[in-house]
Amino acid sequence: MITNAYIHIPFCASKCVYCDFYVELAKYGRQAAYVEALNHEIKTRYQQNTNPLTELPPLESLYIGGGTPSLLEASVYQQVFETIEQYQPFSPDAERTLEINPNRLASTMADYRAVGFDRVSIGIQSFNPLELKKLSRQHTAEEAIVTVKQAKEAGFKNISIDLMYGIPTQTMASWEATLVQAIALPIEHISLYGLQLEAGTPLETLVHKAKAHYPLPTDEACLTMYQMAVDRLTQAGFYQYEVSNFARKGHQSQHNLAYWKSKAFWGFGAGATGFVSGIRYENSTNLDGYIANPLEMQAETVVSALEQLENAFIFGLRLTEGIDVETLKRQTSPELWEKVVSVIEKAVGKGQLHHLPSTGFLAITPEWFPKMNSVLADFVNLS
Ligand SMILES: C[S@@+](CC[C@H](N)C(=O)[O-])C[C@H]1O[C@@H](n2cnc3c(N)ncnc32)[C@H](O)[C@@H]1O
Numbered sequence: 001m002i003t004n005a006y007i008h009i010p011f012c013a014s015k016c017v018y019c020d021f022y023v024e025l026a027k028y029g030r031q032a033a034y035v036e037a038l039n040h041e042i043k044t045r046y047q048q049n050t051n052p053l054t055e056l057p058p059l060e061s062l063y064i065g066g067g068t069p070s071l072l073e074a075s076v077y078q079q080v081f082e083t084i085e086q087y088q089p090f091s092p093d094a095e096r097t098l099e100i101n102p103n104r105l106a107s108t109m110a111d112y113r114a115v116g117f118d119r120v121s122i123g124i125q126s127f128n129p130l131e132l133k134k135l136s137r138q139h140t141a142e143e144a145i146v147t148v149k150q151a152k153e154a155g156f157k158n159i160s161i162d163l164m165y166g167i168p169t170q171t172m173a174s175w176e177a178t179l180v181q182a183i184a185l186p187i188e189h190i191s192l193y194g195l196q197l198e199a200g201t202p203l204e205t206l207v208h209k210a211k212a213h214y215p216l217p218t219d220e221a222c223l224t225m226y227q228m229a230v231d232r233l234t235q236a237g238f239y240q241y242e243v244s245n246f247a248r249k250g251h252q253s254q255h256n257l258a259y260w261k262s263k264a265f266w267g268f269g270a271g272a273t274g275f276v277s278g279i280r281y282e283n284s285t286n287l288d289g290y291i292a293n294p295l296e297m298q299a300e301t302v303v304s305a306l307e308q309l310e311n312a313f314i315f316g317l318r319l320t321e322g323i324d325v326e327t328l329k330r331q332t333s334p335e336l337w338e339k340v341v342s343v344i345e346k347a348v349g350k351g352q353l354h355h356l357p358s359t360g361f362l363a364i365t366p367e368w369f370p371k372m373n374s375v376l377a378d379f380v381n382l383s
């Protein structure tokens with residue numbers, strides 16, 4: 001039952017100093033060849049995985065992420081949608097998200113909407129000019145605001161933005177100003193990211209070699225920034241449905257929910273991962289290799305029943321609604337379930353987990369939510 005799909009578009013106009021994602025510089029071209037390979041991969045995967053006698057259920061979500069997918073024109077995505085629809089229809093209310101960078105739109109918002117996108121996710125990070133500079137972002141705060149307004153004017157009713165805390169030079173006051181600006185925008189969803197200083201990125205070098213110009217907020221300050229965001233966004237009517245994701249009523253990301261609920265999903269495009277029939281696959285991050293043969297250089301791993309159980313907890317507990325443990329227990333063999341019972345009991349005893357009175361689902365207690373990694377660590381490598 002695969003009802004979700006992710007497509008990776010690796011092209012960016014420039015590489016941000018903090019970014020560790022698989023990215024190719026757009027100036028070297030290859031976009032047309034990439035799109036051709038992508039359509040080929042989609043067809044081949046469907047043909048290999050679909051039993052012609054059984055119809056696939058409609059797709060509930062499609063997320064086009066990157067990279068900077070808005071560097072490609074709307075007509076490219078129209079073609080991709082048509083390729084998918086040859087094998088799997090979209091559900092009438094399917095969520096179709098396009099990731100967008102301010103200042104980097106190959107088509108108008110109206111054109112993206114016209115081909116079938118109903119949701120945009122805009123990478124804004126900060127509304128503070130100095131912080132945008134430290135992150136080497138290629139847009140101003142004003143341009144980010146204009147991009148949101150353009151999406152609204154084009155009729156998008158589901159607009160998400162990404163914001164980041166823990167940025168060099170960021171202060172409590174500048175973070176608060178970013179949150180206030182975000183809340184004033186006509187948006188329905190916010191994803192928060194704590195800056196990760198990834199090994200080997202230019203920012204890592206800058207932070208170590210030019211400390212005075214790249215002062216990082218302390219871990220304690222980052223925790224306070226996180227808590228400030230939770231408080232401010234909740235007061236402003238955004239519901240925290242996941243540790244770092246906030247939505248107005250009815251606007252939770254269906255696509256991300258599928259990940260957190262460990263559902264199967266197609267992954268298409270160079271560097272994309274997918275999870276189909278208990279197998280996790282990872283496509284090549286070599287652009288030429290991918291273009292030459294999109295399915296040749298993939299890595300495949302069979303995800304064992306134990307690992308699937310671990311994932312159900314590690315991802316599911318990120319949600320404020322928690323995990324439907326009774327259903328999960330019914331789907332798991334008694335021998336495997338044995339392995340998790342004592343971990344649950346221990347965490348409940350320590351006040352880290354509780355059963356929600358309304359549903360009986362198992363969830364992290366509010367006081368442990370900001371420190372959830374230490375709770376989740378106990379569900380890694382169950383034995
Ligand atoms: C892969 S990016 C794609 C979105 C878009 N290209 C952009 O940058 O605006 C998705 C999000 O990941 C987050 N991100 C990327 N690198 C990160 C890092 N090193 N630490 C924390 N968040 C990061 C950013 O907030 C970004 O908006």
Ligand code: SF4
Pocket residue numbers: 011012014015016019020021023066067068101123
């Ligand atoms: S625009 Fe996004 S994906 Fe591209 S380099 Fe910057 S953070 Fe990474």
